[in-house]
Amino acid sequence: MKQSQLFMPTLREIPADAEVKSHQLLLKAGYIRPVTAGMFAYLPLAKRVLNKIEAIIREEMDAVDANEMLVPEVLPAELWERSGRYATYGQDLYKFKNRQDRDFILGPTHEETFTELFANDVKSYKKLPLLVYQIQAKFRDEGRPRFGLLRTREFIMKDAYSFSADQAGLDAAFTKMEAAYVKIFDRIGIDYRVIVGDAGAMGGSDSKEFSAPAAAGEDTIVYSDQSEYAANLEMAKDAYVRQENPQEGQELAELQKIDTPNAKTIAELAELLDEDPAQLVKTIMVVTPDEDLVAVVTTGDFEVNLVKVQNHLGYPEVELADEGLVKETVGASFGSLGPVGLPENVQLLVDERAADLVNFAAGANEDGKHFLNVNWGRDVELNDDQVADFRTAKEGDLSVDGKGKLQFTKGIEIGHIFKLGTKYSKALGAQVLDENGRNTDMIMGSYGIGVSRLLAAIAEQKSDDKGLVWPASVAPFDVHLVPINLKDDDQAKVTAELEASLTDQGLEVLVDDRKERPGVKFADADLIGLPIRITIGKKAGEGIVEVTVRGTQSEFEMRISEVNESIAVLLDGQEDAQ
């Protein structure tokens, strides 16, 4: 394609409000433009990258016999009322009425839509398992859209769903999809980790996240420096093993209430008592969607992990309780809360590490007072089902598999696969007759890839100070032909010949036919980041051009007669190098 025909408005300056690298580069290189907050137009170069990403996804989905479909983006609210999500999804759900005053939503995801289709049209286990997917715009009314394409209100997602008649079918689909995802991300050439994800919010049992390490990432990837273990921060576990009987051989000292008017934080309490925070507990109050209060106790050196709490309780979400509500219910403010003497309507959960403490200090549920020498059993009843890992893992702790220490890095979620189970099939009546003629709920999986987010994630990882550096598999064009002066007959002839012969090879060629200075052409070429640049200059008449490999910035002269053969090899090399 001729660059004069391409809508590619590069900028001299990076717009001031673009905070992260991908946003800055995609704006500057003329790939995207904002249309309104959190919604972007994909200009031609970006659309070419999206098309390549989508083609790779389609090939790998088709390879595992997933069926491509397309469902409406506008959905009747009634469908989401039946699953319960119309009420629980929160403010991110776009809601509106049509001209007949009926309620609709813009789909952020489509579990309900596909489940309903299967409920109506699949009646026997013999038709299962089936895998379906679609690539389509999704909508989420983010409170604070940000970071360019990383957090938007309208985005392109590949969503897939598996329907099976039994658990083995779900397990097989999950395994197939995980393998397909690995192929997809490998082919796209992005660096990523497969990590343990949180399935709880989707009502599922098991999940894996595909996360691309990048400074702009909003997620924390926790990984072991000596094993394959990796999880997102909400799910990450350290290697703590509970003691069998911590009180054995210890003298239980007398419970004692003391004044601690100036000890509102763990640090202040630890200093006052001259005690290690790991030997103290802190108590946090959370509130469930049913508006029940739950007290969660951890040792003073850890933070409470709300996701672990909500998954333990079986809620899609819990929130930190409001201090007013806590004071009204418990009679004390934050900083003086503790497990002893809680009202009956407040449930108690205790982290494993805190459950193993003996003679520990805790808030007395009375402002400005703490207890010393609290002991489980004696002072507070505590059952095993109240004890679990409710803490957020810390960098440097031993990995849960016992191999290596936990390390933290920032990541961008680019894919997520879930074992959903029967949450949606139960709610929407998606059942099949099994081998014995009995009705059984279909067992579902749900599998997403953030297509437009991938565009940004690649840009976050693959760039240098001159601009973008696309992996060959998803670059908008394969080769950038840059003649220095098209009025020179030799250069014009070589340019036309190379364009024709490279195109004949099936390569996508962009020809910079603009009347610009060479410096402008080179700067734009580096900025938009095609894998191979061929500069046609003064030596064209001698049969020589200059080849620049964008990734390595290596430049060398090449005989024109060798170009056709060499470029394919160079492009392959680019892909292997990823």
Next chain:
Amino acid sequence: MKQSQLFMPTLREIPADAEVKSHQLLLKAGYIRPVTAGMFAYLPLAKRVLNKIEAIIREEMDAVDANEMLVPEVLPAELWERSGRYATYGQDLYKFKNRQDRDFILGPTHEETFTELFANDVKSYKKLPLLVYQIQAKFRDEGRPRFGLLRTREFIMKDAYSFSADQAGLDAAFTKMEAAYVKIFDRIGIDYRVIVGDAGAMGGSDSKEFSAPAAAGEDTIVYSDQSEYAANLEMAKDAYVRQENPQEGQELAELQKIDTPNAKTIAELAELLDEDPAQLVKTIMVVTPDEDLVAVVTTGDFEVNLVKVQNHLGYPEVELADEGLVKETVGASFGSLGPVGLPENVQLLVDERAADLVNFAAGANEDGKHFLNVNWGRDVELNDDQVADFRTAKEGDLSVDGKGKLQFTKGIEIGHIFKLGTKYSKALGAQVLDENGRNTDMIMGSYGIGVSRLLAAIAEQKSDDKGLVWPASVAPFDVHLVPINLKDDDQAKVTAELEASLTDQGLEVLVDDRKERPGVKFADADLIGLPIRITIGKKAGEGIVEVTVRGTQSEFEMRISEVNESIAVLLDGQEDAQ
């Protein structure tokens, strides 16, 4: 692909509420399912057809250097307020508020979005002309969605826009796009006509419609039986030529008011006066968006054409006036209206045929009264700019080009191209500096293809009593392999070999591996309508299979060794036959 892995829920019965053939067949053959009124899920077979249609569109758009892009589907209302369409687009526009109470719409088309992008990023005529397009869901809150995919609330459209610095650039883009559309529809294999369309509603000057003849079509195609002339009913013209001076040599009889209490219609008046309706006039009142009344006079044998009226007046829409308003303003009811003595605030328009009448009868603007011997000039002032073609053409009249008679047929609008001019660039400030350094409005064109509607239009045209008959270029698969009994070793072996060898040729193969009776398999095969079926039966062991060409239902035996070579030829033949 194995049919057991394909989500293809065929039905025994056609759902009762499906009125037109495409809707019935696409439901029955498992291509589509309704999700809510006017919104459909495209099941795997339909999505494969859509993908092929889209691929053809992309290839032909790319061939004319159109740039593929993608803009948000959710748009800020403010953008449409600036073009004026937020107020004028009517109830079909989905409007809603986001969580911050800001107004948004769901885009039914994207002139504003692209104009805004070009306004911000293109500043010089040197960057133009440019062509851009996208393929994407569009939204229109139809009052009465109907006929399956033919009139929906969410649909897939290819919309394209051209931006030029001068009129010649627009003309060139329009010509290029028209040629590309011809290639697209030829390749898709649909029967269509290129007809004169109505550009008025889009604020443009010239338009062509691509209309697919089909009984289910909601549009009327008017065409000459002896020339290339074709237009939609709103734009169609007959060959009437105005008389130079109709009153010359005629005696102007005295104006006379008569009682006509029982002549409320033209038929009644013609009978009362024993006169040809072509020698009488009727007067219709329309109301403009500015709430002005306009009287439109035609001869009694024609209907007023509101589109011609609104285009003449330069409004996107006019409506028939309410009788109450007419009575209040004019003092008479429908049936007694006429051009003589209208109030000054009522504008008068006269059709050419009516303007050539002498001594004609017309309503007297007094209930139950008519005038006889009305004459233009003497009784009513009439200037040339009030006279034009305001009538709806009639079947059988002479075509405007003087060649042949006008014929009517029903058609489905599948494409529409417009010369838009500067309506949107003026409104949104999309200007470039021209060669002389002066600011000039960009001149735009707009070009649409109804992608999901095409799916239905093809189905309307290409089917028989057994089911769908896809053109080879857009069929979901090329070849349907139907083994009678896969437990038979010979049949299983031949099926596997043919699947592999045909796939290696680049053909898409569907293998019916289901445990169903042959009759069920054949019926399903005919219903879903793939171009070539190969039945692998008892003679498989002898190296013989049966080939069925879906389009012609011709069946013949073929040696397996000849299949690979013959199928490609048969498929080509199918495409040529279109």
